[in-house]
Amino acid sequence: MSSDASPTRMTTPSDNPVAFGQRVQIYRNRRGMTREQLAGLLGHHTSWVKKIETGTMRMPRLPEILRIAEVLHVRRLNDLVGDVGAEPHTDLFLGPGHDRLPAVRAALSSFPAPSSRQAPSVAYLRAALDAAWSARHGAPNHREVIGGLLPGLIRDARLAVREADTTAARRSAQAIQAEVYFLAQFFVAYQPDPSLLWRVSERGMIAAQESEDPHAIGVAAWLAAQAHRDSGPGHYDAADTVVMDALRVLEPTVSGAPLDVQAIVGALKFEAGFTAAKRRDSGTAWGWWDRADRVAQRLPGGYFHRVTSFGRAVMGAHGVTVAVELRSGGESVRQANRAEAAAIPSRPRRARHRIEQARAYYLDGRHETALTTLEQAHAAAPETIRYNGYARSIVLEESTSRTPGRRQRASRLAVEIGLTAA
Incomplete structure (x- = not known):
């Protein structure tokens, strides 16, 4: 992010x-x-x-x-x-500002003033989060749906924390609040308010730590590592530090831990590999991919972590990402051809995988195939490709192609993702 x-x-x-x-x-x-x-x-x-x-x-x-x-x-x-x-x-x-962004920003920025209404129960909030995550993975316009749900979730979770009357109840509410911030981080990523992303990331980390919930702590570290890494090479060490600190906390307890805790350990290991690939450290990158894959293979075949998308189905997609970041054209294409997008149950994650495949094909000089793959990404989740910088840069470059067919296809896609007007 x-x-x-x-x-x-x-x-x-x-x-x-x-x-x-x-x-x-x-x-x-x-x-x-x-x-x-x-x-x-x-x-x-x-x-x-x-x-x-x-x-x-x-x-x-x-x-x-x-x-x-x-x-x-x-x-x-x-x-x-x-x-x-x-x-x-x-x-x-950065993608265009979403119509729902002002309302989400207002909810995140509002002062937690006393309220006369009763806080919803943790069970109610959990059910509301379940519905929100289902929308996140199943709706093609997932940002629109999540953006409509987030303001109420943010206020309700904040109220639940404030009104908790026991230590245990407060920790449960903090875990819920952390997950609401995790969902918010997906919404505000790639939008024109980077400071808001950092604010959400920090609040999620604080809520997770106060909840003392291992899964919440792991997810907060996973998201923070992405925020650091996407800030550029000068922040790669910070990304690694967050990941390694979280692994030191979680790995000793992973044996016999719930599936979600096992999965977040695997997701963190891949993040270490991703950052190594950004540094062009091939051996370290693929070494961490292997460690993450060993975790994935111990999970049930149909398991899918709803925050990180971690599971067996996504490891092929992760392989494409590592190869592309290492700028290895041939290996990128081999990974892209092996990875099956249809196995990924999340629309936005499936679209993101298509975008990574398109990067692989483009890196290998297969521009027609890259455009076809971006069209597939748009069909899976239009709001994902609309906010993805790599997809936008390929489309922009191809819109000036000397090949008329490629130029026309890229120009149509540029209109569809909002790069240019119709």
């Missing part, structure tokens, strides 16, 4: 190649990256980055610019290349 705010926009004229290089250098420095690190992530020599930054090389073509934006987490393409006349800003890694 993407989590940090865009740096302040720069307004240097875009027709000066040195200005583009200056932007690259500024964003690289803000990410705490050296030229060598940026070059490695882009697959170029350090001298190539130096030439770009000093303006001795002309601005590269769109595919390379998009890759630089991805690596540096530049949210709007205009922030990297400069203002282009009156053209609108193209936001690559």
